Amino acid sequence: xxxxxxxxxxxxxxxxxxxxxxxxxxxxxxxxxxxxxxxxxxxxxxxxxxxxxxxxxxxxxxxxxxxxxxxxxxxxxxxxxxxxxxxxxxxxxxxxxxxxxxxxxxxxxxxxxxxxxxxxxxxxxxxxxxxxxxxxxxxxxxxxxxxxxxxxxxxxxxxxxxxxxxxxxxxxxxxxxxxxxxxxxxxxxxxxxxxxxxxxxxxxxxxxxxxxxxxxxxxxxxxxxxxxxxxxxxxxxxxxxxxxxxxxxxxxxxxxxxxxxxxxxxxxxxxxxxxxxxxxxxxxxxxxxxxxxxxxxxxxxxxxxxxxxxxxxxxxxxxxxxxxxxxxxxxxxxxxxxxxxxxxxxxxxxxxxxxxxxxxxxxxxxxxxxxxxxxxxxxxxxxxxxxxxxxxxxxxxxxxxxxxxxxxxxxxxxxxxxxxxxxxxxxxxxxxxxxxxxxxxxxxxxxxxxxxxxxxxxxxxxxxxxxxxxxxxxxxxxxxxxxxxxxxxxxx
Amino acid sequence: xxxxxxxxxxxxxxxxxxxxxxxxxxxxxxxxxxxxxxxxxxxxxxxxxxxxxxxxxxxxxxxxxxxxxxxxxxxxxxxxxxxxxxxxxxxxxxxxxxxxxxxxxxxxxxxxxxxxxxxxxxxxxxxxxxxxxxxxxxxxxxxxxxxxxxxxxxxxxxxxxxxxxxxxxxxxxxxxxxxxxxxxxxxxxxxxxxxxxxxxxxxxxxxxxxxxxxxxxxxxxxxxxxxxxxxxxxxxxxxxxxxxxxxxxxxxxxxxxxxxxxxxxxxxxxxxxxxxxxxxxxxxxxxxxxxxxxxxxxxxxxxxxxxxxxxxxxxxxxxxxxxxxxxxxxxxxxxxxxxxxxxxxxxxxxxxxxxxxxxxxxxxxxxxxxxxxxxxxxxxxxxxxxxxxxxxxxxxxxxxxxxxxxxxxxxxxxxxxxxxxxxxxxxxxxxxxxxxxxxxxxxxxxxxxxxxxxxxxxxxxxxxxxxxxxxxxxxxxxxxxxxxxxxxxxxx
Numbered sequence: 001x002x003x004x005x006x007x008x009x010x011x012x013x014x015x016x017x018x019x020x021x022x023x024x025x026x027x028x029x030x031x032x033x034x035x036x037x038x039x040x041x042x043x044x045x046x047x048x049x050x051x052x053x054x055x056x057x058x059x060x061x062x063x064x065x066x067x068x069x070x071x072x073x074x075x076x077x078x079x080x081x082x083x084x085x086x087x088x089x090x091x092x093x094x095x096x097x098x099x100x101x102x103x104x105x106x107x108x109x110x111x112x113x114x115x116x117x118x119x120x121x122x123x124x125x126x127x128x129x130x131x132x133x134x135x136x137x138x139x140x141x142x143x144x145x146x147x148x149x150x151x152x153x154x155x156x157x158x159x160x161x162x163x164x165x166x167x168x169x170x171x172x173x174x175x176x177x178x179x180x181x182x183x184x185x186x187x188x189x190x191x192x193x194x195x196x197x198x199x200x201x202x203x204x205x206x207x208x209x210x211x212x213x214x215x216x217x218x219x220x221x222x223x224x225x226x227x228x229x230x231x232x233x234x235x236x237x238x239x240x241x242x243x244x245x246x247x248x249x250x251x252x253x254x255x256x257x258x259x260x261x262x263x264x265x266x267x268x269x270x271x272x273x274x275x276x277x278x279x280x281x282x283x284x285x286x287x288x289x290x291x292x293x294x295x296x297x298x299x300x301x302x303x304x305x306x307x308x309x310x311x312x313x314x315x316x317x318x319x320x321x322x323x324x325x326x327x328x329x330x331x332x333x334x335x336x337x338x339x340x341x342x343x344x345x346x347x348x349x350x351x352x353x354x355x356x357x358x359x360x361x362x363x364x365x366x367x368x369x370x371x372x373x374x375x376x377x378x379x380x381x382x383x384x385x386x387x388x389x390x391x392x393x394x395x396x397x398x399x400x401x402x403x404x405x406x407x408x409x410x411x412x413x414x415x416x417x418x419x420x421x422x423x424x425x426x427x428x429x430x431x432x433x434x435x436x437x438x439x440x441x442x443x444x445x446x447x448x449x450x451x452x453x454x455x456x457x458x459x460x461x462x463x464x465x466x467x468x469x470x471x472x473x474x475x476x477x478x479x480x481x482x483x484x485x486x487x488x489x490x491x492x
Numbered sequence: 493x494x495x496x497x498x499x500x501x502x503x504x505x506x507x508x509x510x511x512x513x514x515x516x517x518x519x520x521x522x523x524x525x526x527x528x529x530x531x532x533x534x535x536x537x538x539x540x541x542x543x544x545x546x547x548x549x550x551x552x553x554x555x556x557x558x559x560x561x562x563x564x565x566x567x568x569x570x571x572x573x574x575x576x577x578x579x580x581x582x583x584x585x586x587x588x589x590x591x592x593x594x595x596x597x598x599x600x601x602x603x604x605x606x607x608x609x610x611x612x613x614x615x616x617x618x619x620x621x622x623x624x625x626x627x628x629x630x631x632x633x634x635x636x637x638x639x640x641x642x643x644x645x646x647x648x649x650x651x652x653x654x655x656x657x658x659x660x661x662x663x664x665x666x667x668x669x670x671x672x673x674x675x676x677x678x679x680x681x682x683x684x685x686x687x688x689x690x691x692x693x694x695x696x697x698x699x700x701x702x703x704x705x706x707x708x709x710x711x712x713x714x715x716x717x718x719x720x721x722x723x724x725x726x727x728x729x730x731x732x733x734x735x736x737x738x739x740x741x742x743x744x745x746x747x748x749x750x751x752x753x754x755x756x757x758x759x760x761x762x763x764x765x766x767x768x769x770x771x772x773x774x775x776x777x778x779x780x781x782x783x784x785x786x787x788x789x790x791x792x793x794x795x796x797x798x799x800x801x802x803x804x805x806x807x808x809x810x811x812x813x814x815x816x817x818x819x820x821x822x823x824x825x826x827x828x829x830x831x832x833x834x835x836x837x838x839x840x841x842x843x844x845x846x847x848x849x850x851x852x853x854x855x856x857x858x859x860x861x862x863x864x865x866x867x868x869x870x871x872x873x874x875x876x877x878x879x880x881x882x883x884x885x886x887x888x889x890x891x892x893x894x895x896x897x898x899x900x901x902x903x904x905x906x907x908x909x910x911x912x913x914x915x916x917x918x919x920x921x922x923x924x925x926x927x928x929x930x931x932x933x934x935x936x937x938x939x940x941x942x943x944x945x946x947x948x949x950x951x952x953x954x955x956x957x958x959x960x961x962x963x964x965x966x967x968x969x970x971x972x973x974x975x976x977x978x979x980x981x982x983x984x
Contacts, residue, residue, distance in 0.1 A: 016674050024677060024807075031812075068806050069773030084774060105840040106815040107756065107789040109701040112849065136653035145644035145861075152637035161628035161829040162962075182508050185516055197689070197855035204854050209601040230853045264599070281561030282576060285523075297599040314560050315516075320523075323598040337653040339860050348597040357604065361722045362696050362854060363689035368831050369637075370859070470654075 002035060004042065005050045018053055019060035023068075026061065030070055030081055039081040041071065112233070126445045127479055131274065132304075132423030132467035138390050139337040143382065148373040160368040166356040168195025168344075169371035175379045176344060184305065185319030186328070186346070194345045194352050194359065195366050198338075199303055202329035202345035203230050203266075204362075205355045206299050210263045211236035218256065218265045220248050221457045224273035227266055227301065228456055236263070240457050247272055247279030250286040257294040264297035264327075269317055270305050271421040274454050274465035278419070284317050291325035302330045306387045308420035309395045324348040332374060334422070335387060342366075342374050394422060394469045397476060401468040404480045412487055422469035428462045432490065440489050446482040494527060496534065497542045510545055511552035515560075518553065522562055522573055531573040533563065604725070618937045619971055623766065624796075624915030624959035630882050631829040635874065640865040652860040658848040660687025660836075661863035667871045668836060676797065677811030678820070678838070686837045686844050686851065687858050690830075691795055694821035694837035695722050695758075696854075697847045698791050702755045703728035710748065710757040712740050713949045716765035719758055719793065720948055728755070732949050739764055739771030742778040749786045756789035756819075761809055762797050763913040766946050766957035770911070776809050783817035794822045798879045800912035801887045816840040824866060826914070827879060834858075834866050886914060886961045889968060893960040896972045904979055914961035920954045924982065932981050938974040 008025050010018060029035045042050070044058040051058075062079055065071040072082050120128065151157065160169070167173065173190035180186045196202045203226070211217060211234040219228060220243040231238055239262070241252040248267055256262060265287065269279040279287075291298050300317050308314075318328035324347070331343030345355055359365075377383050402417045402424065414427045428434060438448040451464045471479055500517050502510060521527045534542070536550040543550075554571055557563040564574050612620065643649065652661070659665065665682035672678045688694045695718070703709060703726040711720060712735040723730055731754070733744040740759055748754060757779065761771040771779075783790050792809050800806075810820035816839070823835030837847055851857075869875050894909045894916065906919045920926060930940035943956045963971055 014674070067802075082773075104816060105789070105843050106784055106817040107702075107787050109755075109789070109843060109846065110704065111846055130655075133654060136650035139650065139653055141644045141649060141653065142641075145641040149634075149637040149641045152633045157633060158628040158631065161631055161633065161831040162625060163622075163830045182506070185512075200852075200856045201854060210599075212602065226853060226856075233853065263601075281574075292598055295599050297597070297601070310559075320519075324596055325598040338655045338857070339653040341855060341857070341859060351597050351601060354601065354603055360692075361718065361725065362693060363833060364692040364718075365830070365833070367833060367859065367862070370862075 001042070002039070004047060007034070008051055010051065010053065019057045019064060022051070022053075022057065022061040023064040026065055027068070027070055035081050037081050037083045040077075041079045041081065043078065120447050120449060123445075123447075126447050127475070127482060128447045129449045129464075130467040130470060131465045132421060133470055134334060134337060134390070134422065135393075135470045135472075136337050136339075138393065140382070140386055141337075144336075144340075144373055144377060147376050148369060151369060151372045151376070157369075160372065164365055164368055166360050166365060167193065167352070168366050169368045169375065172342075172371040172375040172378075175375045179378050179383075180346070184302075184313075185315040187319075188346060191349050192346050192352055194355050195371060196329075196331075196343040196345050196359075197341040197363065197366065198333050198343040199301060199329050199331040200226060200230075200343075201341075201359075201362075202327075202331075202343055203227055203299070203301065205345060205358055206264075206297075206327050206329070207231050207234050207236075208358055209351065209354055210297055210299075215263045216260065217263055218248075218253055220267075220272065220275075221459055222272075222274055222454065222461070223266070223456060224268060224301070225453045225456060231266070243272060243275055243277065245277055247277055247283055248287070250283045250290065253287065254290055257290060257296075262294070262296050264299055265291070266299045266301065267317070268301045268303060270302055270308075270313060271418070273301075273303070274423075275425045275463075276416070276418045276421055276423060276465070277425075278314060279317075281314075284320070288317060288320055288323075288325065292323045296325070298326045300326050300328050302328065304334045304421045305330060306335050307391060307394060307422060309391070309398065310419050313420070318346065324351075327351065332383070335383070340370065340374070342371060397468050397471065397473070398424075400473060400476050401471075401480075404476065408480060408484055409487065423465045423467040426464055426466050428464075430462055432462075434462065434464060436490060437486055441482065441486045443489075444482040444485045446479070446486065493534070494531070496539060499526070500543055502543065502545065511549045511556060514543070514545075514549065514553040515556040518557055519560070519562055527573050529573050529575045532569075533571045533573070535570065612939050612941060615937075615939075618939050619967070619974060620939045621941045621956075622959040622962060623957045624913060625962055626826060626829060626882070626914065627885075627962045627964075628829050628831075630885060632874070632878055633829070636828075636832075636865055636869060639868050640861060643861060643864045643868070649861075652864065656857055656860055658852050658857060659685065659844070660858050661860045661867065664834075664863040664867040664870075667867045671870050671875075672838070676794075676805075677807040679811075680838060683841050684838050684844055686847050687863060688821075688823075688835040688837050688851075689833040689855065689858065690825050690835040691793060691821050691823040692718060692722075692835075693833075693851075693854075694819075694823075694835055695719055695791070695793065697837060697850055698756075698789075698819050698821070699723050699726050699728075700850055701843065701846055702789055702791075707755045708752065709755055710740075710745055712759075712764065712767075713951055714764075714767055714946065714953070715758070715948060716760060716793070717945045717948060723758070735764055735767055735769065737769055739769055739775055740779070742775045742782065745779065746782055749782060749788075754786070754788050756791055757783070758791045758793065759809070760793045760795060762794055762800075762805060763910070765793075765795070766915075767917045767955075768908070768910045768913055768915060768957070769917075770806060771809075773806075776812070780809060780812060780815075780817065784815045788817070790818045792818050792820050794820065796826045796913045797822060798827050799883060799886060799914060801883070801890065802911050805912070810838065816843075819843065824875070827875070832862065832866070834863060889960050889963065889965070890916075892965060892968050893963075893972075896968065900972060900976055901979065915957045915959040918956055918958050920956075922954055924954075926954065926956060928982060929978060933974065933978045935981075936974040936977045938971070938978065 008022060010021060044055050048055040048058045066073055070082055071079050073079050173193045176193060177188050177190050207230050213235040215236040216239055217231050217236055218239050218241055221240040222243055239256060242249040298317055302316050305313050318326040328346040332340055405413055412429050415424050418424055434451040438451060441448050454464050455461060500514060502513060536547050540547040540550045558565055562574055563571050565571050665685045668685060669680050669682050699722050705727040707728040708731055709723050709728055710731050710733055713732040714735055731748060734741040790809055794808050797805050810818045820838040824832055897905055904921050907916050910916055926943040930943060933940050946956050947953060
C-alpha cells in the first residue's frame with residue numbers, strides 16, 4: 001500500500017481546516033503521479049487511523065476530492081483516483097513549494113515605457129519636495145468620519161449600497177451644481193456632472209472620448225506631466241505652445257488652428273501647472289472664441305480654484321462658455337486631502353452621458369457613501385469653513401517660504417510670489433544645475449525628486465515647482481536650512 | 493451716462509457675494525458691448541449711491557474687474573473699460589440666460605455605440621430582476637462605518653491621507669495575501685496584489701495590458717457581458733467556445749490554439765457567468781496546461797468564490813498555477829455590498845507592476861481609509877462571520893425560490909439547482925419567448941430587464957439568469973406571484 005502515513009503532514013496550528021490540508025496534499029500526490037489513476041484509496045476508517053484524525057475528516061476530504069473530480073466513487077467498490085485525468089507534465093510540478101505567482105508571467109503583455117515614473121522610497125529623516133499638495137494634518141478627518149458614520153446609520157441607507165448611478169450620487173450632484181454655480185459662475189444642473197475619482201479620472205475620460213491615433217491636442221511647453229502622459233497613451237499627437245506670464249499664448253494656438261484641425265486644448269487656467277501663472281482675461285476670451293470657431297474642446301483643469309490669497313479667484317472659462325466647448329474638471333483632493341477621491345467632470349449633457357458609459361467599464365461606479373458624506377460637508381458650509389481656515393495657514397507658509405528664499409538665495413533662485421495655489425515656480429540661476437543640487441541635497445537628507453518632469457519639452461528653463469503647503473513653520477526653516485547647506489557646498 | 497441704475501440687479505437673498513454679482517453683470521455688459529472699450533466707469537462713491545450698495549462693494553467689484561483684466565486703472569484719471577479686449581462675436585451672447593453647459597457640445601468626440609446599455613428607471617411598486625447581487629440590507633454597514641471612524645481617529649492617520657501607493661494600502665495587501673493563501677490555496681505575498689475598485693477595474697486593466705487591435709481573446713459563447721464589452725473596447729477579437737455542464741470546452745480552446753496565437757482566455761471558473769456551471773477539475777488542468785504550452789494568460793474572475801452551499805468551494809485555477817499564467821481577479825463587492833469597491837488583481841509581480849503604472853493615470857490611487865477599514869474587517873474575522881451569516885440566508889432563499897419555480901412552472905421553466913452563487917440559470921420552454929414575458933410582466937409590475945444580454949452570441953438558448961439573493965421570503969413569494977400571473981396571461 002502507498003505509504004499514506006508518512007506522505008501527509010497535518011498542521012493543527014494553522015487556521016486551515018484539516019480536511020482541506022489533506023485534500024490539497026492528495027491533489028499534489030495525484031498531480032505528481034505518486035498516486036496514479038485508478039488507484040483504490042483506503043477506506044475512511046483505515047485512513048483516519050493511519051493519519052490520526054477523526055473519520056469525519058477523511059470523509060470530508062474524500063468528498064472534496066470527489067467534488068473536484070480528482071477521485072470517483074464506484075458503488076460497493078470504493079473510492080478510486082479518477083481514471084480520466086489528462087497526463088500531467090512532470091516538469092511543472094517539481095517546485096511545488098515555490099511561490100506559484102512569482103516574479104514573471106507565462107504569457108506576453110504590453111509594456112508601456114512612457115509610463116515609467118520615479119518613486120522615491122521613504123527614508124527616515126529625509127525631507128521630500130512635492131509639486132504642491134495639501135497638508136494632510138489639516139484635514140478634518142474625524143469630522144468627515146463622523147459624518148460618514150451618521151450617514152451609514154440612516155434607516156434606508158441600504159438603498160445607496162447596491163449597483164447605482166454611473167454619474168455619482170444624485171444628491172451630491174445637485175448640491176455640487178448649486179455650489180459651483182454660486183462660487184464659480186457656472187450655470188449647470190446635476191445632469192452636467194459626472195462624479196469622478198479625483199481630477200485624474202476626469203482627464204482620463206476626456207482623453208478617451210476626444211483622442212485617438214493621429215488626433216492632435218494642444219498643451220503648454222511646460223505642462224502637468226500626468227496630463228501629458230494620459231494624452232500620449234491615446235496615441236494622439238501633443239502639440240506644444242509657449243507659456244508666458246499670461247499663460248498659454250493663444251496667438252500660437254490660432255496659428256496652429258489655421259493650419260490643421262485639433263481636437264482640444266488642455267489648460268490649467270487658474271494657476272498654470274507647473275509655472276503658476278494665471279491665464280489672462282484677454283487670452284481666455286480669445287481661447288473661447290477660437291474653440292467656437294474651430295470646434296475644439298477646452299479641457300479646463302481647475303485643480304486649485306479655491307486657493308487664492310490676494311483676492312477672490314478668477315472665474316473659470318467654463319463660466320463664460322455659451323457654446324458648450326469647455327470640459328470643466330476639478331476635485332476636492334487639493335482642497336481637502338488626496339485620499340478622498342471625489343472629483344467632477346462637467347460638460348454639456350451629451351458628453352457627460354458618453355463619459356458615464358465608459359466609466360461603467362473602468363470602475364463601474366463611485367462610492368455612494370463617501371459621496372453622501374461630502375454632500376453634507378459642502379451643504380453644511382463645512383467645506384468653505386475648511387477652505388478659509390487652511391487658506392490662512394497656507395498664506396502664512398507662502399509668505400515665510402518666499403521671504404526665506406529671497407533672503408538667502410537671491411543670487412541663486414528667482415521667482416514670483418504666487419498669488420494663489422500651494423507651490424512656487426523656482427528658477428535656478430543658469431550657473432547651477434538641478435542635477436547637481438539633487439545629488440548634493442541627498443547628503444543633507446533632502447530629496448529634490450524627479451525635477452526633470454518639469455521640462456518635458458526640453459526647454460532648458462532650469463526651473464522646478466516646489467510646494468510649500470505641506471510644511472509647517474518649523475519644517476520650512478528646516479527645508480531652507482538643508483537647501484542652504486546644499487547650495488553652500490556647491491558654491492565651494 | 494450709461495443707465496447704471498437700471499442695468500444691474502442685486503439679489504440679497506442668494507449666497508453669492510454682492511460684489512461678485514455686480515462684477516459678473518459688468519462682464520456681461522462689456523461682452524455684449526453695451527459698455528465699450530475705453531468707457532470711463534463712475535467713481536465708486538457715485539456708483540454706490542446709484543445702486544444702493546456700500547462703497548466697499550463697488551471698490552471690491554472694480555478690483556475684481558481689474559484683476560480679471562476687463563478694466564484698467566489710469567492714475568489720477570479713473571477706471572476705464574480695457575481698450576485691449578478682442579472684438580467679441582455678438583451672436584454668441586444673445587442667450588445670456590441660457591444654461592451655459594447645455595445639451596450639446598461645441599466640438600466633436602468619439603461615441604461608442606457598443607457601450608449602450610439599457611437602464612430601467614426605478615418606478616414605484618415595481619420589482620426588478622437582477623443577475624445575482626447581494627442583499628444590501630444584510631450588509632454590516634454600521635459596523636464598517638464604526639471601524640472606518642475608529643481608523644480615522646488614529647494618531648498618525650494623516651500619513652495615509654496623501655498621495656500614496658498605486659498598489660493599495662500595504663497592510664490590506666498583507667492581510668489579503670494571508671487570507672487568500674489560507675482560504676483559496678494561493679501562494680502569494682503583497683507584491684502580487686493590486687487593490688482595484690471592484691473586479692471591473694481588474695478586468696479593465698487586464699484588457700489594457702493584454703489586448704490591442706488584432707489580438708484574440710477566448711470567452712464562452714455565453715459570457716459575462718461587461719467582460720465582453722471591456723475586451724471589445726480594446727478592438728481585439730472575441731473568439732467564443734462552447735460552454736457545457738462542465739464549463740468552457742477546453743478541447744475547442746486547444747483546437748483554436750493549434751491554428752492561431754491567442755493572448756488569453758477569460759473564465760469565471762467557480763460559477764460560470766451567466767450559466768452558473770462549475771469548470772470541472774479535468775478542464776482546469778487542461779486549460780492550465782494549454783496556457784503553459786501556448787503562452788497565454790488565463791483571466792480567472794472568481795467573483796463569487798465565497799458562496800457555496802453544499803460544500804467548501806473548489807480551489808481556483810490560481811492555486812495550481814506554477815507558471816504564472818493566471819491573472820486572478822476578485823472583490824469583496826459580491827460578498828459584502830457593491831458600494832464598497834475593494835477588489836484585487838493578483839498575478840506575477842511584473843504584471844502587477846505594469847497594471848499599477850496604468851492605474852496611476854486612471855484614478856491615481858485607491859481609498860486608503862476604506863482599505864484600512866476592510867483590512868480590519870478581514871483580519872478580525874468579521875468578513876468570515878458575515879459570509880457564514882449571509883450564506884445561511886441565501887441558501888434558504890435559493891431553496892424557496894427553486895422550490896416555487898419547480899412547483900409552479902415545471903412546464904415552462906427548467907433549471908439546475910445552483911450549488912452556489914446568488915442566481916439561477918433559467919431555461920424557458922421553446923414554446924415561449926422572453927420578449928413576450930418581459931412585455932406582459934410589466935403589466936404586473938415586474939421588470940424582467942435586459943434579457944437579451946444573456947445571449948450575446950445569438951445561440952437561441954432562451955435562458956436568462958435570475959438572482960434570488962436580494963429578495964426576502966415575502967418578496968420571493970411576490971416575485972413568483974407576479975411571474976405566475978404573467979405566465980397565466982400568456983397561456984390564455
